[in-house]
Amino acid sequence: MEKVILVGVENQENFKTFTESMAELANLAETAQGEVVGEMIQKRQAIDRRTILGKGKLLELQSLVESTEADVVIFNHEVSARQARLIEEVVNVKILDRVQLILDIFAMRAKSKEGQLQVELAQLNYLLPRLVGQGLALSRLGGGIGTRGPGETKLETDRRHIRQKVTLIKRELKQTEEHRERSRQKRKESSVFQIGLIGYTNAGKSSIMNLLTDTKTYAENQLFATLDPLTKKWQLPEGLETTLTDTVGFIQDLPTQLIEAFQSTLEESRSVDLLLHVVDATSSNRSQQEDTVLELIDSLDMKHIPVLTVYNKADLLDVDEFVPTLFPNCLISAHQEADQEILTQAIIKQMKELFLPFEMTLEPKEAYLITQMQQEVLLDEYEYDEEKNNYFLKGYAPKQSKWVREVSDDLLEW
Structure with missing residues (x-):
């Protein structure tokens, strides 16, 4: 395991969610198989445009890296290539940011061919603008001052290779997307009622999928345990056949590259008749997680879909003191089989309102x-x-x- 130091700057823009965001960064680092050996926090009016941290704090970070023998420093902010290079010159270890960390976890979790392609596309889209070189001079070879010489530079070759790779991946994903679209259209034409699971990462979506359908979906107490969408048939006790779709979890500041890359996956949820918004009822940051998911539902043009909020992990909290904030809702534990009936009846109630x-x-x-x-x-x-x-x-x-x-x-x- 690599030794990791976490760095965050608290400012006017992020002070409301800063503490939870840093705790989440620690969870992300551990999910990526890193060992957190130190943390550095600085309060500033704004992030330093050159090195994120101020000069004094940067030297403190250098000392902390040396004393803990850390292998990598992870910033809770998006770090440009120039910033990373300037920080690296001082601390002499690998510099990553929150986006790269999330992409790394996705790369680790992706099992299907489509999932791997989506992650690779997101990584390449993130890398492309971060290739540092001579700017426009490199993209206009063949004439003018500064463009003479033996030919293309290594950097421009890298750019061209990445662009070609992105085009190939997009083409391959397009074929998969068309296959998905045909499957979705087939389900729609058959009038099968479609239910989609959506929610913050590690809220328990896959556990609920297992509870309702008796499948053995991978469900662990980990961030982003599910990347590949899974659709299963679920027959209600009354006999009605439905489909249940499990999708990737959301997180604060979900990288735009991932949203773009996972469009075909998210399309699975966009065409459902009812969304089950799964919420970790035990989370100390529950309201922030709820807001994050609701904002993403809005941005993904899914606000028109009816939502049933499923508060999960009831076995880990004092039910008498629990106060729900979203309606309609139900409170269950996905690990208690008896709660299957509670959830089923809550879903049936919603269906009756739609039918x-x-x-x-x-x-x-x-x-x-x-x-x-x-x-x-x-x-x-x-x-x-x-x-x-x-x-x-x-x-x-x-x-x-x-x-x-x-x-x-x-x-x-x-």
């Missing part, structure tokens, strides 16, 4: 349709009326359901 209530009758010869209906609508009750010699059905159907389209107005009430 159209109906009442209808079927002749005995149409009784075979009841089994099919149970898979496609929420059927509250059905019974055989001996006097009238027909079946009476009552329930809730999705607005786009064929049952809503086919049942005549005198049999459909809402």
Whole structure:
């Protein structure tokens, strides 16, 4: 394990979330298999444009690196290539920033071909503007002062190689995206109700997926344990078939490169009918985490999708003292099987609000349709009326359901 020193500058822009952000940085460093051996914090009106820290603090950082024998210094801010070079000249160890750390964890976690390509694209997009050289002179070789000589420089070759690599990855991801789109369209056409899990990293989305679907999704107490989206069928006790999609977790200051690279993955959540916003009820920074996810939902054009907030990890808190802040909601523990019923009923309640209530009758010869209906609508009750010699059905159907389209107005009430 590499020895890590964390550095943060508290200023007017970040003072409200600074403490939590530094604690999160420590978790990120440990997730990346680093050992945190020191921390340096400076309070300033603004970050130093040359070296992030002031001169005095930079020398203190140099002493701290030497005394702890640290291998890497990680800044809780985005560090430019020039800043990194100037700091490195003083402290003589590797300099990383929060974005690079998150990208590194993503690279470590990505298992599928698509996930690996998305991470590589994000890393290359981050690296490209940080290639330091002679600026415009390098991109206009072939004429003018300063462009004569043996040919392309190593730096320009690197730039060209990265651009070519980015183009190839985008092309490959485009094919995967088209395949995803076809799968999504197929699910939409089949009128299957789609549920998406969304939330802060390590809130327990994968554990909830396992609780509902009995799958063995990788679920650990780690940041970004899930990178590759997973869609599974989930059948409600009443018989209605739905799909449940688990996606990558969010975090404060999620790098824009990642949002761009993971567009196809996030598209999985954008087309769902109901979002389950999973929140770690035990987090000391719960409201900030909720705000982060809600802001990202807004920025990803998903604000129109109904949301059920699922407060998770109830087994680790005093339930009597818990006060929810988002509605509608339910409080559960994904590790207690009994709570599966609480969550299921909360989801059914939301579905009923989105569906159209109906009442209808079927002749005995149409009784075979009841089994099919149970898979496609929420059927509250059905019974055989001996006097009238027909079946009476009552329930809730999705607005786009064929049952809503086919049942005549005198049999459909809402």
